[in-house]
Amino acid sequence: xxxxxxxxxxxxxxxxxxxxxxxxxxxxxxxxxxxxxxxxxxxxxxxxxxxxxxxxxxxxxxxxxxxxxxxxxxxxxxxxxxxxxxxxxxxxxxxxxxxxxxxxxxxxxxxxxxxxxxxxxxxxxxxxxxxxxxxxxxxxxxxxxxxxxxxxxxxxxxxxxxxxxxxxxxxxxxxxxxxxxxxxxxxxxxxxxxxxxxxxxxxxxxxxxxxxxxxxxxxxxxxxxxxxxxxxxxxxxx
Numbered sequence: 193x194x195x196x197x198x199x200x201x202x203x204x205x206x207x208x209x210x211x212x213x214x215x216x217x218x219x220x221x222x223x224x225x226x227x228x229x230x231x232x233x234x235x236x237x238x239x240x241x242x243x244x245x246x247x248x249x250x251x252x253x254x255x256x257x258x259x260x261x262x263x264x265x266x267x268x269x270x271x272x273x274x275x276x277x278x279x280x281x282x283x284x285x286x287x288x289x290x291x292x293x294x295x296x297x298x299x300x301x302x303x304x305x306x307x308x309x310x311x312x313x314x315x316x317x318x319x320x321x322x323x324x325x326x327x328x329x330x331x332x333x334x335x336x337x338x339x340x341x342x343x344x345x346x347x348x349x350x351x352x353x354x355x356x357x358x359x360x361x362x363x364x365x366x367x368x369x370x371x372x373x374x375x376x377x378x379x380x381x382x383x384x385x386x387x388x389x390x391x392x393x394x395x396x397x398x399x400x401x402x403x404x405x406x407x408x409x410x411x412x413x414x415x416x417x418x419x420x421x422x423x424x425x426x427x428x429x430x
Contacts, residue, residue: 195304195390196242199375200264202356204243205349217298217418218249221329225254225294228412228425230325233293237321239283239314240301244269247276254294259286283314286321293326298418300333303392308367308399315403315426322428328409330424336394339364354379367394400424 196203234254238247241258242265250256259279260266266278295318305311318328341364349356355378360371371390404411409426417423
């Protein structure tokens with residue numbers, strides 16, 4: 193099941209209410225690109241692009257495309273950025289028949305892959321889709337040491353015509369975090385509730401790093417870069 197199959201229409205409202213700053217994050221991405229990219233082009237692919245908030249900010253400086261497995265998310269992204277090209281496909285086996293200068297995968301999107309081996313395959317596919325000197329920028333999700341089992345969390349969005357509450361209690365199954373989100377959405381036509389279960393890999397720093405090295409990347413690691421999160425920047429040597 194697609195993780196955001198039922199909640200895509202409320203995703204942006206919840207993150208806006210939480211203060212996610214896409215303008216600032218896009219500026220940081222631009223700084224990383226200017227620092228590390230060695231290829232001359234400006235083609236950028238956002239893998240796990242969601243509702244297109246990052247490419248919305250980056251499209252003035254780069255020729256952007258997006259990729260996601262969630263049809264609902266891409267519908268929102270296409271409405272937001274109607275001139276951009278979005279691909280409905282997964283992160284592992286996509287084959288777009290072209291190469292890019294920059295591939296980004298932000299907000300822990302790669303943690304939605306089912307196994308560490310699949311993450312390894314995704315990074316190798318990034319390398320195949322980059323020109324020599326191009327870069328891959330990956331923002332990791334939580335590591336096992338950062339996970340808190342039984343953590344009680346909630347987010348709320350208070351818009352004039354829509355109220356959204358999302359709550360969960362965290363738990364884990366070995367190296368997989370399980371977030372069983374409970375939603376309550378109020379709109380003019382009534383109130384609805386539903387649940388979504390999200391499963392995300394808890395990977396160590398070594399597990400994040402090694403696939404880059406196996407794929408032939410020159411790897412750089414920055415701490416506290418994107419809203420307190422790290423980033424891994426791989427320069428494609430091939």
